[in-house]
Every structure is written in structure tokens, then in C-alpha cells.
Amino acid sequence: MALRAAVLRHIRLPVQTLTPNASRAPSQLSLLRLFSSHDDHLTKEEVIDRVLDVVKSFPKVDPSKVTPDVHFQKDLGLDSLDNVEIVMALEEEFKLEIPDKEADKIDSCNLAIEYIYNHPMAG
Amino acid sequence: MGASKGQKLSGMQRQVLSLYRGFLRAARLKPTEDRRQIESIVSAEFRRNSKQVDRKNFLYIEYLLRRGKKQLDQLKSPDTIGLSSCNVSSSKKKC
Numbered sequence: 585m586a587l588r589a590a591v592l593r594h595i596r597l598p599v600q601t602l603t604p605n606a607s608r609a610p611s612q613l614s615l616l617r618l619f620s621s622h623d624d625h626l627t628k629e630e631v632i633d634r635v636l637d638v639v640k641s642f643p644k645v646d647p648s649k650v651t652p653d654v655h656f657q658k659d660l661g662l663d664s665l666d667n668v669e670i671v672m673a674l675e676e677e678f679k680l681e682i683p684d685k686e687a688d689k690i691d692s693c694n695l696a697i698e699y700i701y702n703h704p705m706a707g
Numbered sequence: 708m709g710a711s712k713g714q715k716l717s718g719m720q721r722q723v724l725s726l727y728r729g730f731l732r733a734a735r736l737k738p739t740e741d742r743r744q745i746e747s748i749v750s751a752e753f754r755r756n757s758k759q760v761d762r763k764n765f766l767y768i769e770y771l772l773r774r775g776k777k778q779l780d781q782l783k784s785p786d787t788i789g790l791s792s793c794n795v796s797s798s799k800k801k802c
Binding site: 663664665667668669672676684687688 | 716720721724725727728731732735750753754757
């Protein structure tokens with residue numbers, strides 16, 4: 585009986601602490617962000633490293649030219665079709681699906697890093 | 708059509724890139740070996756057209772977009788395992 589009470593208290597505690605948070609959350613999105621912070625969210629450094637690795641491994645890219653500040657088409661000599669391929673490769677690396685509207689805007693390492701770092705589902 | 712160099716994209720260019728993205732997404736759902744083959748055929752076809760088709764030839768580009776969308780729908784079917792079963796290849800023959 586004492587054990588049962590102890591277990592119940594333990595189960596109830598996290599629920600009670602969560603409820604006020606959930607009701608305060610203004611939108612679905614911030615709720616997602618709240619959940620994503622439970623598991624270890626990617627650090628900025630990790631995002632930068634992995635984005636640069638994906639870009640460097642792209643066949644047409646000279647890896648020595650790749651820095652967080654490069655523009656895919658202006659600095660790396662890629663065209664808009666390559667740009668699509670790189671963004672698709674980033675989607676796979678971080679297990680995301682980037683909608684067309686967003687994907688069209690990502691044309692540099694910096695924008696890719698920002699988008700992925702701010703994405704709650706990036707893994 | 709001329710692959711663009713970072714300037715603002717026209718609506719038609721966005722449609723082409725969106726179609727290309729659609730093909731690459733559909734290819735992901737196929738077994739690895741088929742996927743590589745599909746990707747190389749699709750990529751070659753888009754690049755060939757981007758060099759050969761005049762960027763002002765809107766009617767022809769619209770035709771290619773329509774044809775591409777139909778082919779993409781075919782590719783999306785789980786029964787389609789490769790592009791040998793549709794006419795995306797650079798030749799225009801039906802197969």
C-alpha cells in the first residue's frame with residue numbers, strides 16, 4: 585500500500601508540472617519546441633559541422649572552399665539543380681522534410697545552418 | 708533554360724525545381740540500387756534540358772513540365788521500380 589502510494593505520487597508529479605506549461609503554450613509550435621527540448625537538441629556547432637560535411641561531400645564541390653559563409657551558387661559554382669540536391673541531402677542528414685517554399689530560400693551554408701538549427705524536429 | 712546563378716527565381720523556374728525535388732523524393736522510396744539509377748537518369752534529363760531548351764520557350768517548357776508531372780505520378784506508383792518503364796530517358800520514344 586505504501587509502495588503503491590509512492591508510485592502514484594511519482595507518476596502524478598511530472599503530469600502536474602507539465603499541465604500549467606501546456607495550457608500556457610500559445611501555439612502548437614511552441615509546444616513542439618517544449619517537447620523537443622526534452623531530448624538533447626542539436627547544438628549549433630553540431631549543426632554547422634554536419635551541414636559542412638554534407639556540402640563537402642557533394643561531388644561537384646571542392647571541399648577546401650567550404651566554410652559556413654559560402655553561397656552555394658556564387659561561391660561554389662553550383663547551379664540551381666545542384667542547390668536542390670544539396671538541400672535534399674541535408675533533409676536526409678537531419679531527417680527533415682523541408683517544404684518547397686522554404687527549400688527555395690536555402691542557397692547558402694549560413695541559411696541552411698539557421699534553418700536546421702531552428703527546426704524543432706532536426707535530428 | 709539556363710541554370711540560374713542565384714538570382715531571384717521566376718515562377719516557372721520554381722516549378723521546374725519543385726518537379727526535380729518531387730522526382731528525387733519519389734526516388735528515395737525505391738530500393739537503393741534503383742534509386743541511384745533513377746537519380747542519374749532524372750538528373751541527366753533535367754541538365755540536358757536546362758542547356759538545350761531556350762529559356763524563353765515557355766510553351767515547350769510548359770509541355771515538359773506537364774510531361775514530367777505525369778511521369779512523376781507513374782514513378783510514385785509502388786509498382787514502378789525503375790525508369791525503364793517510362794519515357795523519361797533522353798530519347799523521346801514511348802516504351
